[in-house]
Amino acid sequence: MSNITISSYGTYSTYTLASPLSNGQNITFANNGGEVGGGLTLINLKNDEGAFNTGTTSNGSYYANIGSGRILNFQPSTYGVGGDQITIQVITNLFAELLPGGTANPDTNPDYTSLASDVATASRDDNQILIAPNGSVTTTLPEVDFPLTLDAAQQQVLREIEQALFGTAAAADHATVDFAFAHRENPNQNGTFLIDAVVSVQNAAINPCFAAGTRILTTNGEIPVEDLTLAHTLITHDGEEQKIIWIGRRTIDLATHPRPETVRPVIIEPGALAENTPARRLTLSPDHALYLDGVLVPAKELLNWNTIRQDISATSITYYHIELGRHDIIFAEATPAESYLDTGHRGIFDNAESTILITHPALMQQRRTAESCAPLCLAGPQLAHIRQRIAARLSGQWSVASGQNWSLTTNY
Numbered sequence: 001m002s003n004i005t006i007s008s009y010g011t012y013s014t015y016t017l018a019s020p021l022s023n024g025q026n027i028t029f030a031n032n033g034g035e036v037g038g039g040l041t042l043i044n045l046k047n048d049e050g051a052f053n054t055g056t057t058s059n060g061s062y063y064a065n066i067g068s069g070r071i072l073n074f075q076p077s078t079y080g081v082g083g084d085q086i087t088i089q090v091i092t093n094l095f096a097e098l099l100p101g102g103t104a105n106p107d108t109n110p111d112y113t114s115l116a117s118d119v120a121t122a123s124r125d126d127n128q129i130l131i132a133p134n135g136s137v138t139t140t141l142p143e144v145d146f147p148l149t150l151d152a153a154q155q156q157v158l159r160e161i162e163q164a165l166f167g168t169a170a171a172a173d174h175a176t177v178d179f180a181f182a183h184r185e186n187p188n189q190n191g192t193f194l195i196d197a198v199v200s201v202q203n204a205a206i207n208p209c210f211a212a213g214t215r216i217l218t219t220n221g222e223i224p225v226e227d228l229t230l231a232h233t234l235i236t237h238d239g240e241e242q243k244i245i246w247i248g249r250r251t252i253d254l255a256t257h258p259r260p261e262t263v264r265p266v267i268i269e270p271g272a273l274a275e276n277t278p279a280r281r282l283t284l285s286p287d288h289a290l291y292l293d294g295v296l297v298p299a300k301e302l303l304n305w306n307t308i309r310q311d312i313s314a315t316s317i318t319y320y321h322i323e324l325g326r327h328d329i330i331f332a333e334a335t336p337a338e339s340y341l342d343t344g345h346r347g348i349f350d351n352a353e354s355t356i357l358i359t360h361p362a363l364m365q366q367r368r369t370a371e372s373c374a375p376l377c378l379a380g381p382q383l384a385h386i387r388q389r390i391a392a393r394l395s396g397q398w399s400v401a402s403g404q405n406w407s408l409t410t411n412y
Contacts, residue, residue, distance in 0.1 A: 003069075004027045015042075022067050022068060026071070027070075029075055042085050051088075063160060071086070086165060087196055090195065095119075099115070111154055119195055119197075123182050128140045128178055131159060137158055158179065165199065175201045180197070180198040181196070183196075209284060209320060209321045210337075211225075211319060212225065213226070217235050218233060219234075219235060220232065226318075228322065235331065243325065244322055244324060245324060251319075252316060252318075253315070264314065265310065265311045266303065268299065269308070272390065273393075279333050281333070286300035288337060288338070289338045290302070296375065296377060297377050301378065301383060327341040329373060
């Protein structure tokens with residue numbers, strides 16, 4: 001069998017896998033364009049027709065895989081928006097095969113009956129199971145609280161399914177895997193329902209970080225971000241003073257990262273955004289938002305591969321984030337940029353407490369909306385206007401859009 005590539009930009013695409021992959025066959029998400037909110041790609045794993053191989057190893061542990069191939073370039077959602085999905089049809093069949101003794105007599109296996117009952121309720125109450133990068137398994141508790149209780153064997157089954165789909169890529173990418181559940185009417189039996197799992201990934205690499213060496217405006221002048229301490233006070237865009245309450249640090253090996261483009265630093269050359277903005281070369285993470293025309297725009301949305309580009313030569317990068325008492329706009333190389341907003345992914349930093357877990361994507365989005373100091377702009381006319389103005393600076397000419405002239409300066 002040959003490799004399969006699924007295009008996902010601008011259209012809804014799907015591929016159904018009814019039997020395991022063979023001969024190193026891979027399913028690759030093309031994710032053309034990479035725009036947030038682009039077309040959804042779906043792999044439909046028909047477990048009722050044997051999409052998984054399952055069995056027991058020589059030491060008695062159970063395993064699952066989708067054959068010798070892998071699912072590659074799976075696009076995570078950003079703040080709960082966009083991304084790819086995998087549907088596992090009739091996931092209770094897979095539970096029965098993986099839980100010890102489940103296949104022989106699943107109805108009398110306490111682990112199976114408990115987990116099958118829990119996911120059936122979850123499919124009605126919009127409860128989800130999350131697997132964090134450290135392998136811990138937790139559940140969400142929506143307004144209709146039905147706490148899923150998962151014992152060690154049930155958690156291991158879910159981790160085994162995650163490994164079957166993504167190998168070690170999800171953990172290496174500091175991503176949280178989200179199992180949601182949906183029920184549908186059984187076409188062969190009136191009045192009964194089948195339970196499917198909808199699997200998505202929230203990439204926890206989304207965080208506003210400055211590269212080492214970036215100079216931040218403080219009451220004591222501009223100081224390299226790596227030299228900042230909790231004793232420093234920053235000057236905000238509104239002229240206020242805010243104390244630093246936490247500094248996060250993370251070093252990333254880009255050579256071994258499974259999705260280096262998601263964390264590869266963005267370089268913004270002096271004057272790329274406006275006159276003397278930045279004042280010097282600015283390097284930050286792709287998701288770090290700049291404050292432009294009253295909105296926050298992630299750096300990756302401004303790439304023109306000339307004055308704003310990713311550093312493709314970097315093999316590793318050390319990032320720092322700066323958290324204030326509240327989310328605010330600070331100055332990095334004289335450029336207005338956001339401070340860190342903890343939406344639930346503090347645990348990805350090297351110096352974070354080991355007990356911190358990553359929040360569910362929907363809660364990330366809620367917190368981002370509620371606590372952000374300015375609206376987040378990921379698409380639409382306003383982003384198009386900002387991009388046009390940056391392009392005009394490249395050509396030195398005025399840019400005309402919708403019958404209006406756009407100046408070469410920003411509204412800081």
